[in-house]
Amino acid sequence: MFDSGILFPSLINGLTTGAVYALIALGLTLIYGVLHIINFAHGAALMVALYAVYLLKERFGIDPYLALPLVVPGMFVLGYALQRLIINRASHGKDENILLVTLGLSIVMENAALLFFKSDTRTIETAYTLTTVAIGPAMIALPKLVAFAGALLVSGLLLWIVGKTDLGRAIRAVAKEKHGAKLMGIDVDHVYAMSFGIGLACLGAAACFLLPAYYVNPQVGGGFVLVAFTVVVLGGMGSFVGALLGGLLIGVVESLGGLYLGESLGQIGIFAIFIAVLLFRPQGLFGAKA
Template identity: 80%
Template sequence: MLELSILFPSVLNGLTTGAVYALIALGLTLIYGVLHIINFAHGALLMIALYGVYFLHQSLGLDPYASLPVMVPAMFALGYGLQRFVIGRASHGKDENILLVTLGLAIVMENLALYLWRSDTRTIETAYTFTTVGILGAMISIPKLAAFAGALAVCAVLLLLLAKTDLGRAIRAIAKERHGAKLVGIDVEHVFAMSFGIGLACLGAAACFLLPAYYVNPQVGNGFVLIAFTIVVLGGMGSFAGALAGGFIIGVVESVGGLWLGESLGQIGIFLIFIAVLLFRPQGLFGART
């Protein structure tokens, strides 16, 4: 049968694509886990990060991977500022307000990008764009392999950060018991902003790994928002390992589903899984809390 011969390459491709999704979802899940907000601006922020990588490449000739040390802190700073001075202030502690603020921010960023950089789709050409590596007969491109490694590394760093640092302990404390954390003297506002910043730093990394194989335009982020939500839910809101595994699962489901059902209908598998997890295991496949 036709499908069997390409099943393995398809699964492998799904895993590497899923790694990119996981990178985007890691930031989202941290923000959700700590701040309990659904960040609708996540896609737009990814877009901003992609433009950052693009312009570093165009003006300074910086390789996308070499942009990591610039993009990660830059996005962190942006995130810290956004949460501290915009989202936190506007939210007044109400879910609907946070929704509106992040939505408003997304509209602002998308159209600011349209105004500043026009709607042109931009791509970069690197020496390794078309280079592939054969893995048991499957051809995997270098940018996808890099993204795979990147997702594992970012996830490991995040887990270490959470487990071993004071900030990590504060974040965990706030995620579990907000008022208690406040009582023991944790600066909640600061930790919120740090979490948001770290969440966006993940996006900065994601952008560096994504651009060599993809493109950027003002709408590019929209294509990743839903999939990132799905992964966050699947993995359990707030769980890094869950987001990583969720990314891989969704990548493979999308890939194999597309193979059997056609690329358009194949997307349905993702959302059916999403619904099933929400209904039957809302804490996610890997979430601990109920």
């Protein structure tokens, strides 16, 4: 139907988008897949991070990539504080309360953004926004390639933290056995807040990589959060490798779907796959059988 001259660039494009999806989904995997906090504020937090990157560029002239050391720690602190001071206290450990509290937080954040920024869609101009790089027959926008490499790098860092550090072990331990963890002196409230902070720090990184080739408005998080929840379930709840590969897969499916079905129907493939996975492999592509 299409020759490789169109197919290949579309594939590469999908992978670059998918890497950012993966990064957003990895943060959610930590919060939702491991700790089972249903964080409806994930998309709104991404929006906040995007506005932070936008403001740093517009007000202080800080390049989005150089904003990483500011936005990532900033989002971490925001996440830690939100979990420790609001979500944990307001929810009393009940899942349905957490769901409502995070939904409420997302409404507050989105409306605060509307108040301060109006509903205009904003973009930033950088020297490299329109630069392209040739990969074989494909011409790929430089910011997308940077986003791809950056997202993979951050994903690798996150996998290392969760897999190989004491904090990561403690996070996984708390997810399944809180009482045992407490008796080893692992501060459960602190571990929850750290996880939430790291999850939002991923969004900070994603925002820095996204904005040079993307836009921000108060509703921008909605589309991403839907995809992120899909990726978490698709990859297998709590599987980090699953979220990474699931994100890449979703990016490619969306891109190829757009190619064959038209831009507006591009996302239909995502949900077709999602429903198929739920029907035939409910534990997700990389999830352990329950």
